[in-house]
Amino acid sequence: MFFEEEDMWWCNLEVILMSATQDKGTHVGEFREYEKTTPRSKEIYDSLRKIMPAGVESNFRLLDPYPFYVDRGKGSRIWDVDGNEYIDFLNGQGMILLGHDIPKIREAVEEQIRKGAGFAIPTELGLKASRLVCDLVPSVDMVRFANSGTEATMHAIRLARGFTGKDKIAKSEGGYHGVHDQVLWALYAPEKFMGDRRKPKPAIYSNGIPSCLSDLTVIIPFNDLEATEEILRKNASELACLIVEPVLGNAGCLLPKDGYLHEVEKICQENEILLILDEVITGFRLGPGGGQERLGLHPDLTTLGKAIGGGMPVAAFGGKKEIMEKIIPDEKKWPMHTMHGGTYNAHPVCMAASIAALEIYKEGAFYPAMERISDELFKGLKEISQDAGFNVQMSHIGAMGFMYFSDTEVKVVRDALTANWGMLFKWGMHALKRGVLFGHPKGEKIIMSAAHNQEDLDISFKVAKECFAELKKQL
Numbered sequence: 001m002f003f004e005e006e007d008m009w010w011c012n013l014e015v016i017l018m019s020a021t022q023d024k025g026t027h028v029g030e031f032r033e034y035e036k037t038t039p040r041s042k043e044i045y046d047s048l049r050k051i052m053p054a055g056v057e058s059n060f061r062l063l064d065p066y067p068f069y070v071d072r073g074k075g076s077r078i079w080d081v082d083g084n085e086y087i088d089f090l091n092g093q094g095m096i097l098l099g100h101d102i103p104k105i106r107e108a109v110e111e112q113i114r115k116g117a118g119f120a121i122p123t124e125l126g127l128k129a130s131r132l133v134c135d136l137v138p139s140v141d142m143v144r145f146a147n148s149g150t151e152a153t154m155h156a157i158r159l160a161r162g163f164t165g166k167d168k169i170a171k172s173e174g175g176y177h178g179v180h181d182q183v184l185w186a187l188y189a190p191e192k193f194m195g196d197r198r199k200p201k202p203a204i205y206s207n208g209i210p211s212c213l214s215d216l217t218v219i220i221p222f223n224d225l226e227a228t229e230e231i232l233r234k235n236a237s238e239l240a241c242l243i244v245e246p247v248l249g250n251a252g253c254l255l256p257k258d259g260y261l262h263e264v265e266k267i268c269q270e271n272e273i274l275l276i277l278d279e280v281i282t283g284f285r286l287g288p289g290g291g292q293e294r295l296g297l298h299p300d301l302t303t304l305g306k307a308i309g310g311g312m313p314v315a316a317f318g319g320k321k322e323i324m325e326k327i328i329p330d331e332k333k334w335p336m337h338t339m340h341g342g343t344y345n346a347h348p349v350c351m352a353a354s355i356a357a358l359e360i361y362k363e364g365a366f367y368p369a370m371e372r373i374s375d376e377l378f379k380g381l382k383e384i385s386q387d388a389g390f391n392v393q394m395s396h397i398g399a400m401g402f403m404y405f406s407d408t409e410v411k412v413v414r415d416a417l418t419a420n421w422g423m424l425f426k427w428g429m430h431a432l433k434r435g436v437l438f439g440h441p442k443g444e445k446i447i448m449s450a451a452h453n454q455e456d457l458d459i460s461f462k463v464a465k466e467c468f469a470e471l472k473k474q475l
């Protein structure tokens, strides 16, 4: 362990992550039933971890004692390699908005793959997909495609720097924008590294990131307007951009206080700091125009991912024409452009899926029912937790939400990060054993899709009650 004992309360999430790799067996006794029903997953894990670190493709997939490996999905359900069925409220961490295996998307992919998988030459599909994005996302005049949210935020930040000629970036504490070097700062860490809650420090999140990047990284405390304003104004002459999510989806589901983001937008405009709204999760999920349409925001640049691809790896960044056109090479200058490129950009098979999905989002018929079912789920879970005598702060907007196990209201990032994530993990594992994946037990939020229905809710409520009862026994 590299943290001091007194730091441990602070970093429940990290403990859970580490327990999968270092503290082997922390939860093994408690979750013996999980082992009984997932023998094939265990075999895969035991083989895979010899040739893939921790036996998972992403550190966010770590699970103690071992992850289950998925075989297929249909609608609101997924099945693992042992044949166990789960109601899926993880939905590919947000990439699935309509449900698994949507015929229109599948057919579009099949048709395109017959024409050839990839060319690295522009296709007409790029035009169709771009039109849909520009039509749907209010602030996007022009768009370029990428392959992951990480790439999209990396390019948007470069573009902001290229356009403004300034080097520093601001981001929120607890805000997640992917895994490139410039954004893996101040996610969470032992408190001594995070600094004052009103003046958060850029706490490094990973080895291998040049420490000098901390000089270019300014951290704001989301939802503390006074402190945010002071920090942004103080650094304004050096700040190229502020990158922020409309809803902090990686500190649970922390909603912005009324007017907070509108004021932040104003401060950015007054100080020539570009506002990059990271809508990798919220894009299309909070409505066809995403979080910006729902909350009435006007960012300079927007990043999109997850739902945009209808399950395929598609991401995008876009925004004001004069900023986006900085990508175009000007041969009379050096450097001649703000570079954006990539072999797989606007990959035809992915574009075909994206167009099929975006057309359904544009038509929009599924949103009211999805929102109603989502509201019902979060309201029901809140009631069940109260009846069971647990202090749960439920936070949700549209088809995403989070249950903070916390005695106090969760208003700012530090409240979110100091909630009892360990308790959530135990609750989530009890649910997993019973066939409901309420987000990832390790702390991923609950993510709904248009495929969830009343039957899913009825089963989920029954399971939720049993899980609280199990937790109570353990207290």
Ligand SMILES: Cc1ncc(COP(=O)(O)O)c(C=O)c1O
Binding pocket: 093, 147, 148, 149, 150, 151, 153, 176, 177, 178, 179, 245, 249, 250, 278, 279, 280, 281, 305, 306, 315
């Ligand atoms: C808000 C936000 N931005 C960026 C990313 C990075 O996306 P990707 O995992 O596709 O790189 C994520 C992923 O969860 C995200 O939630």
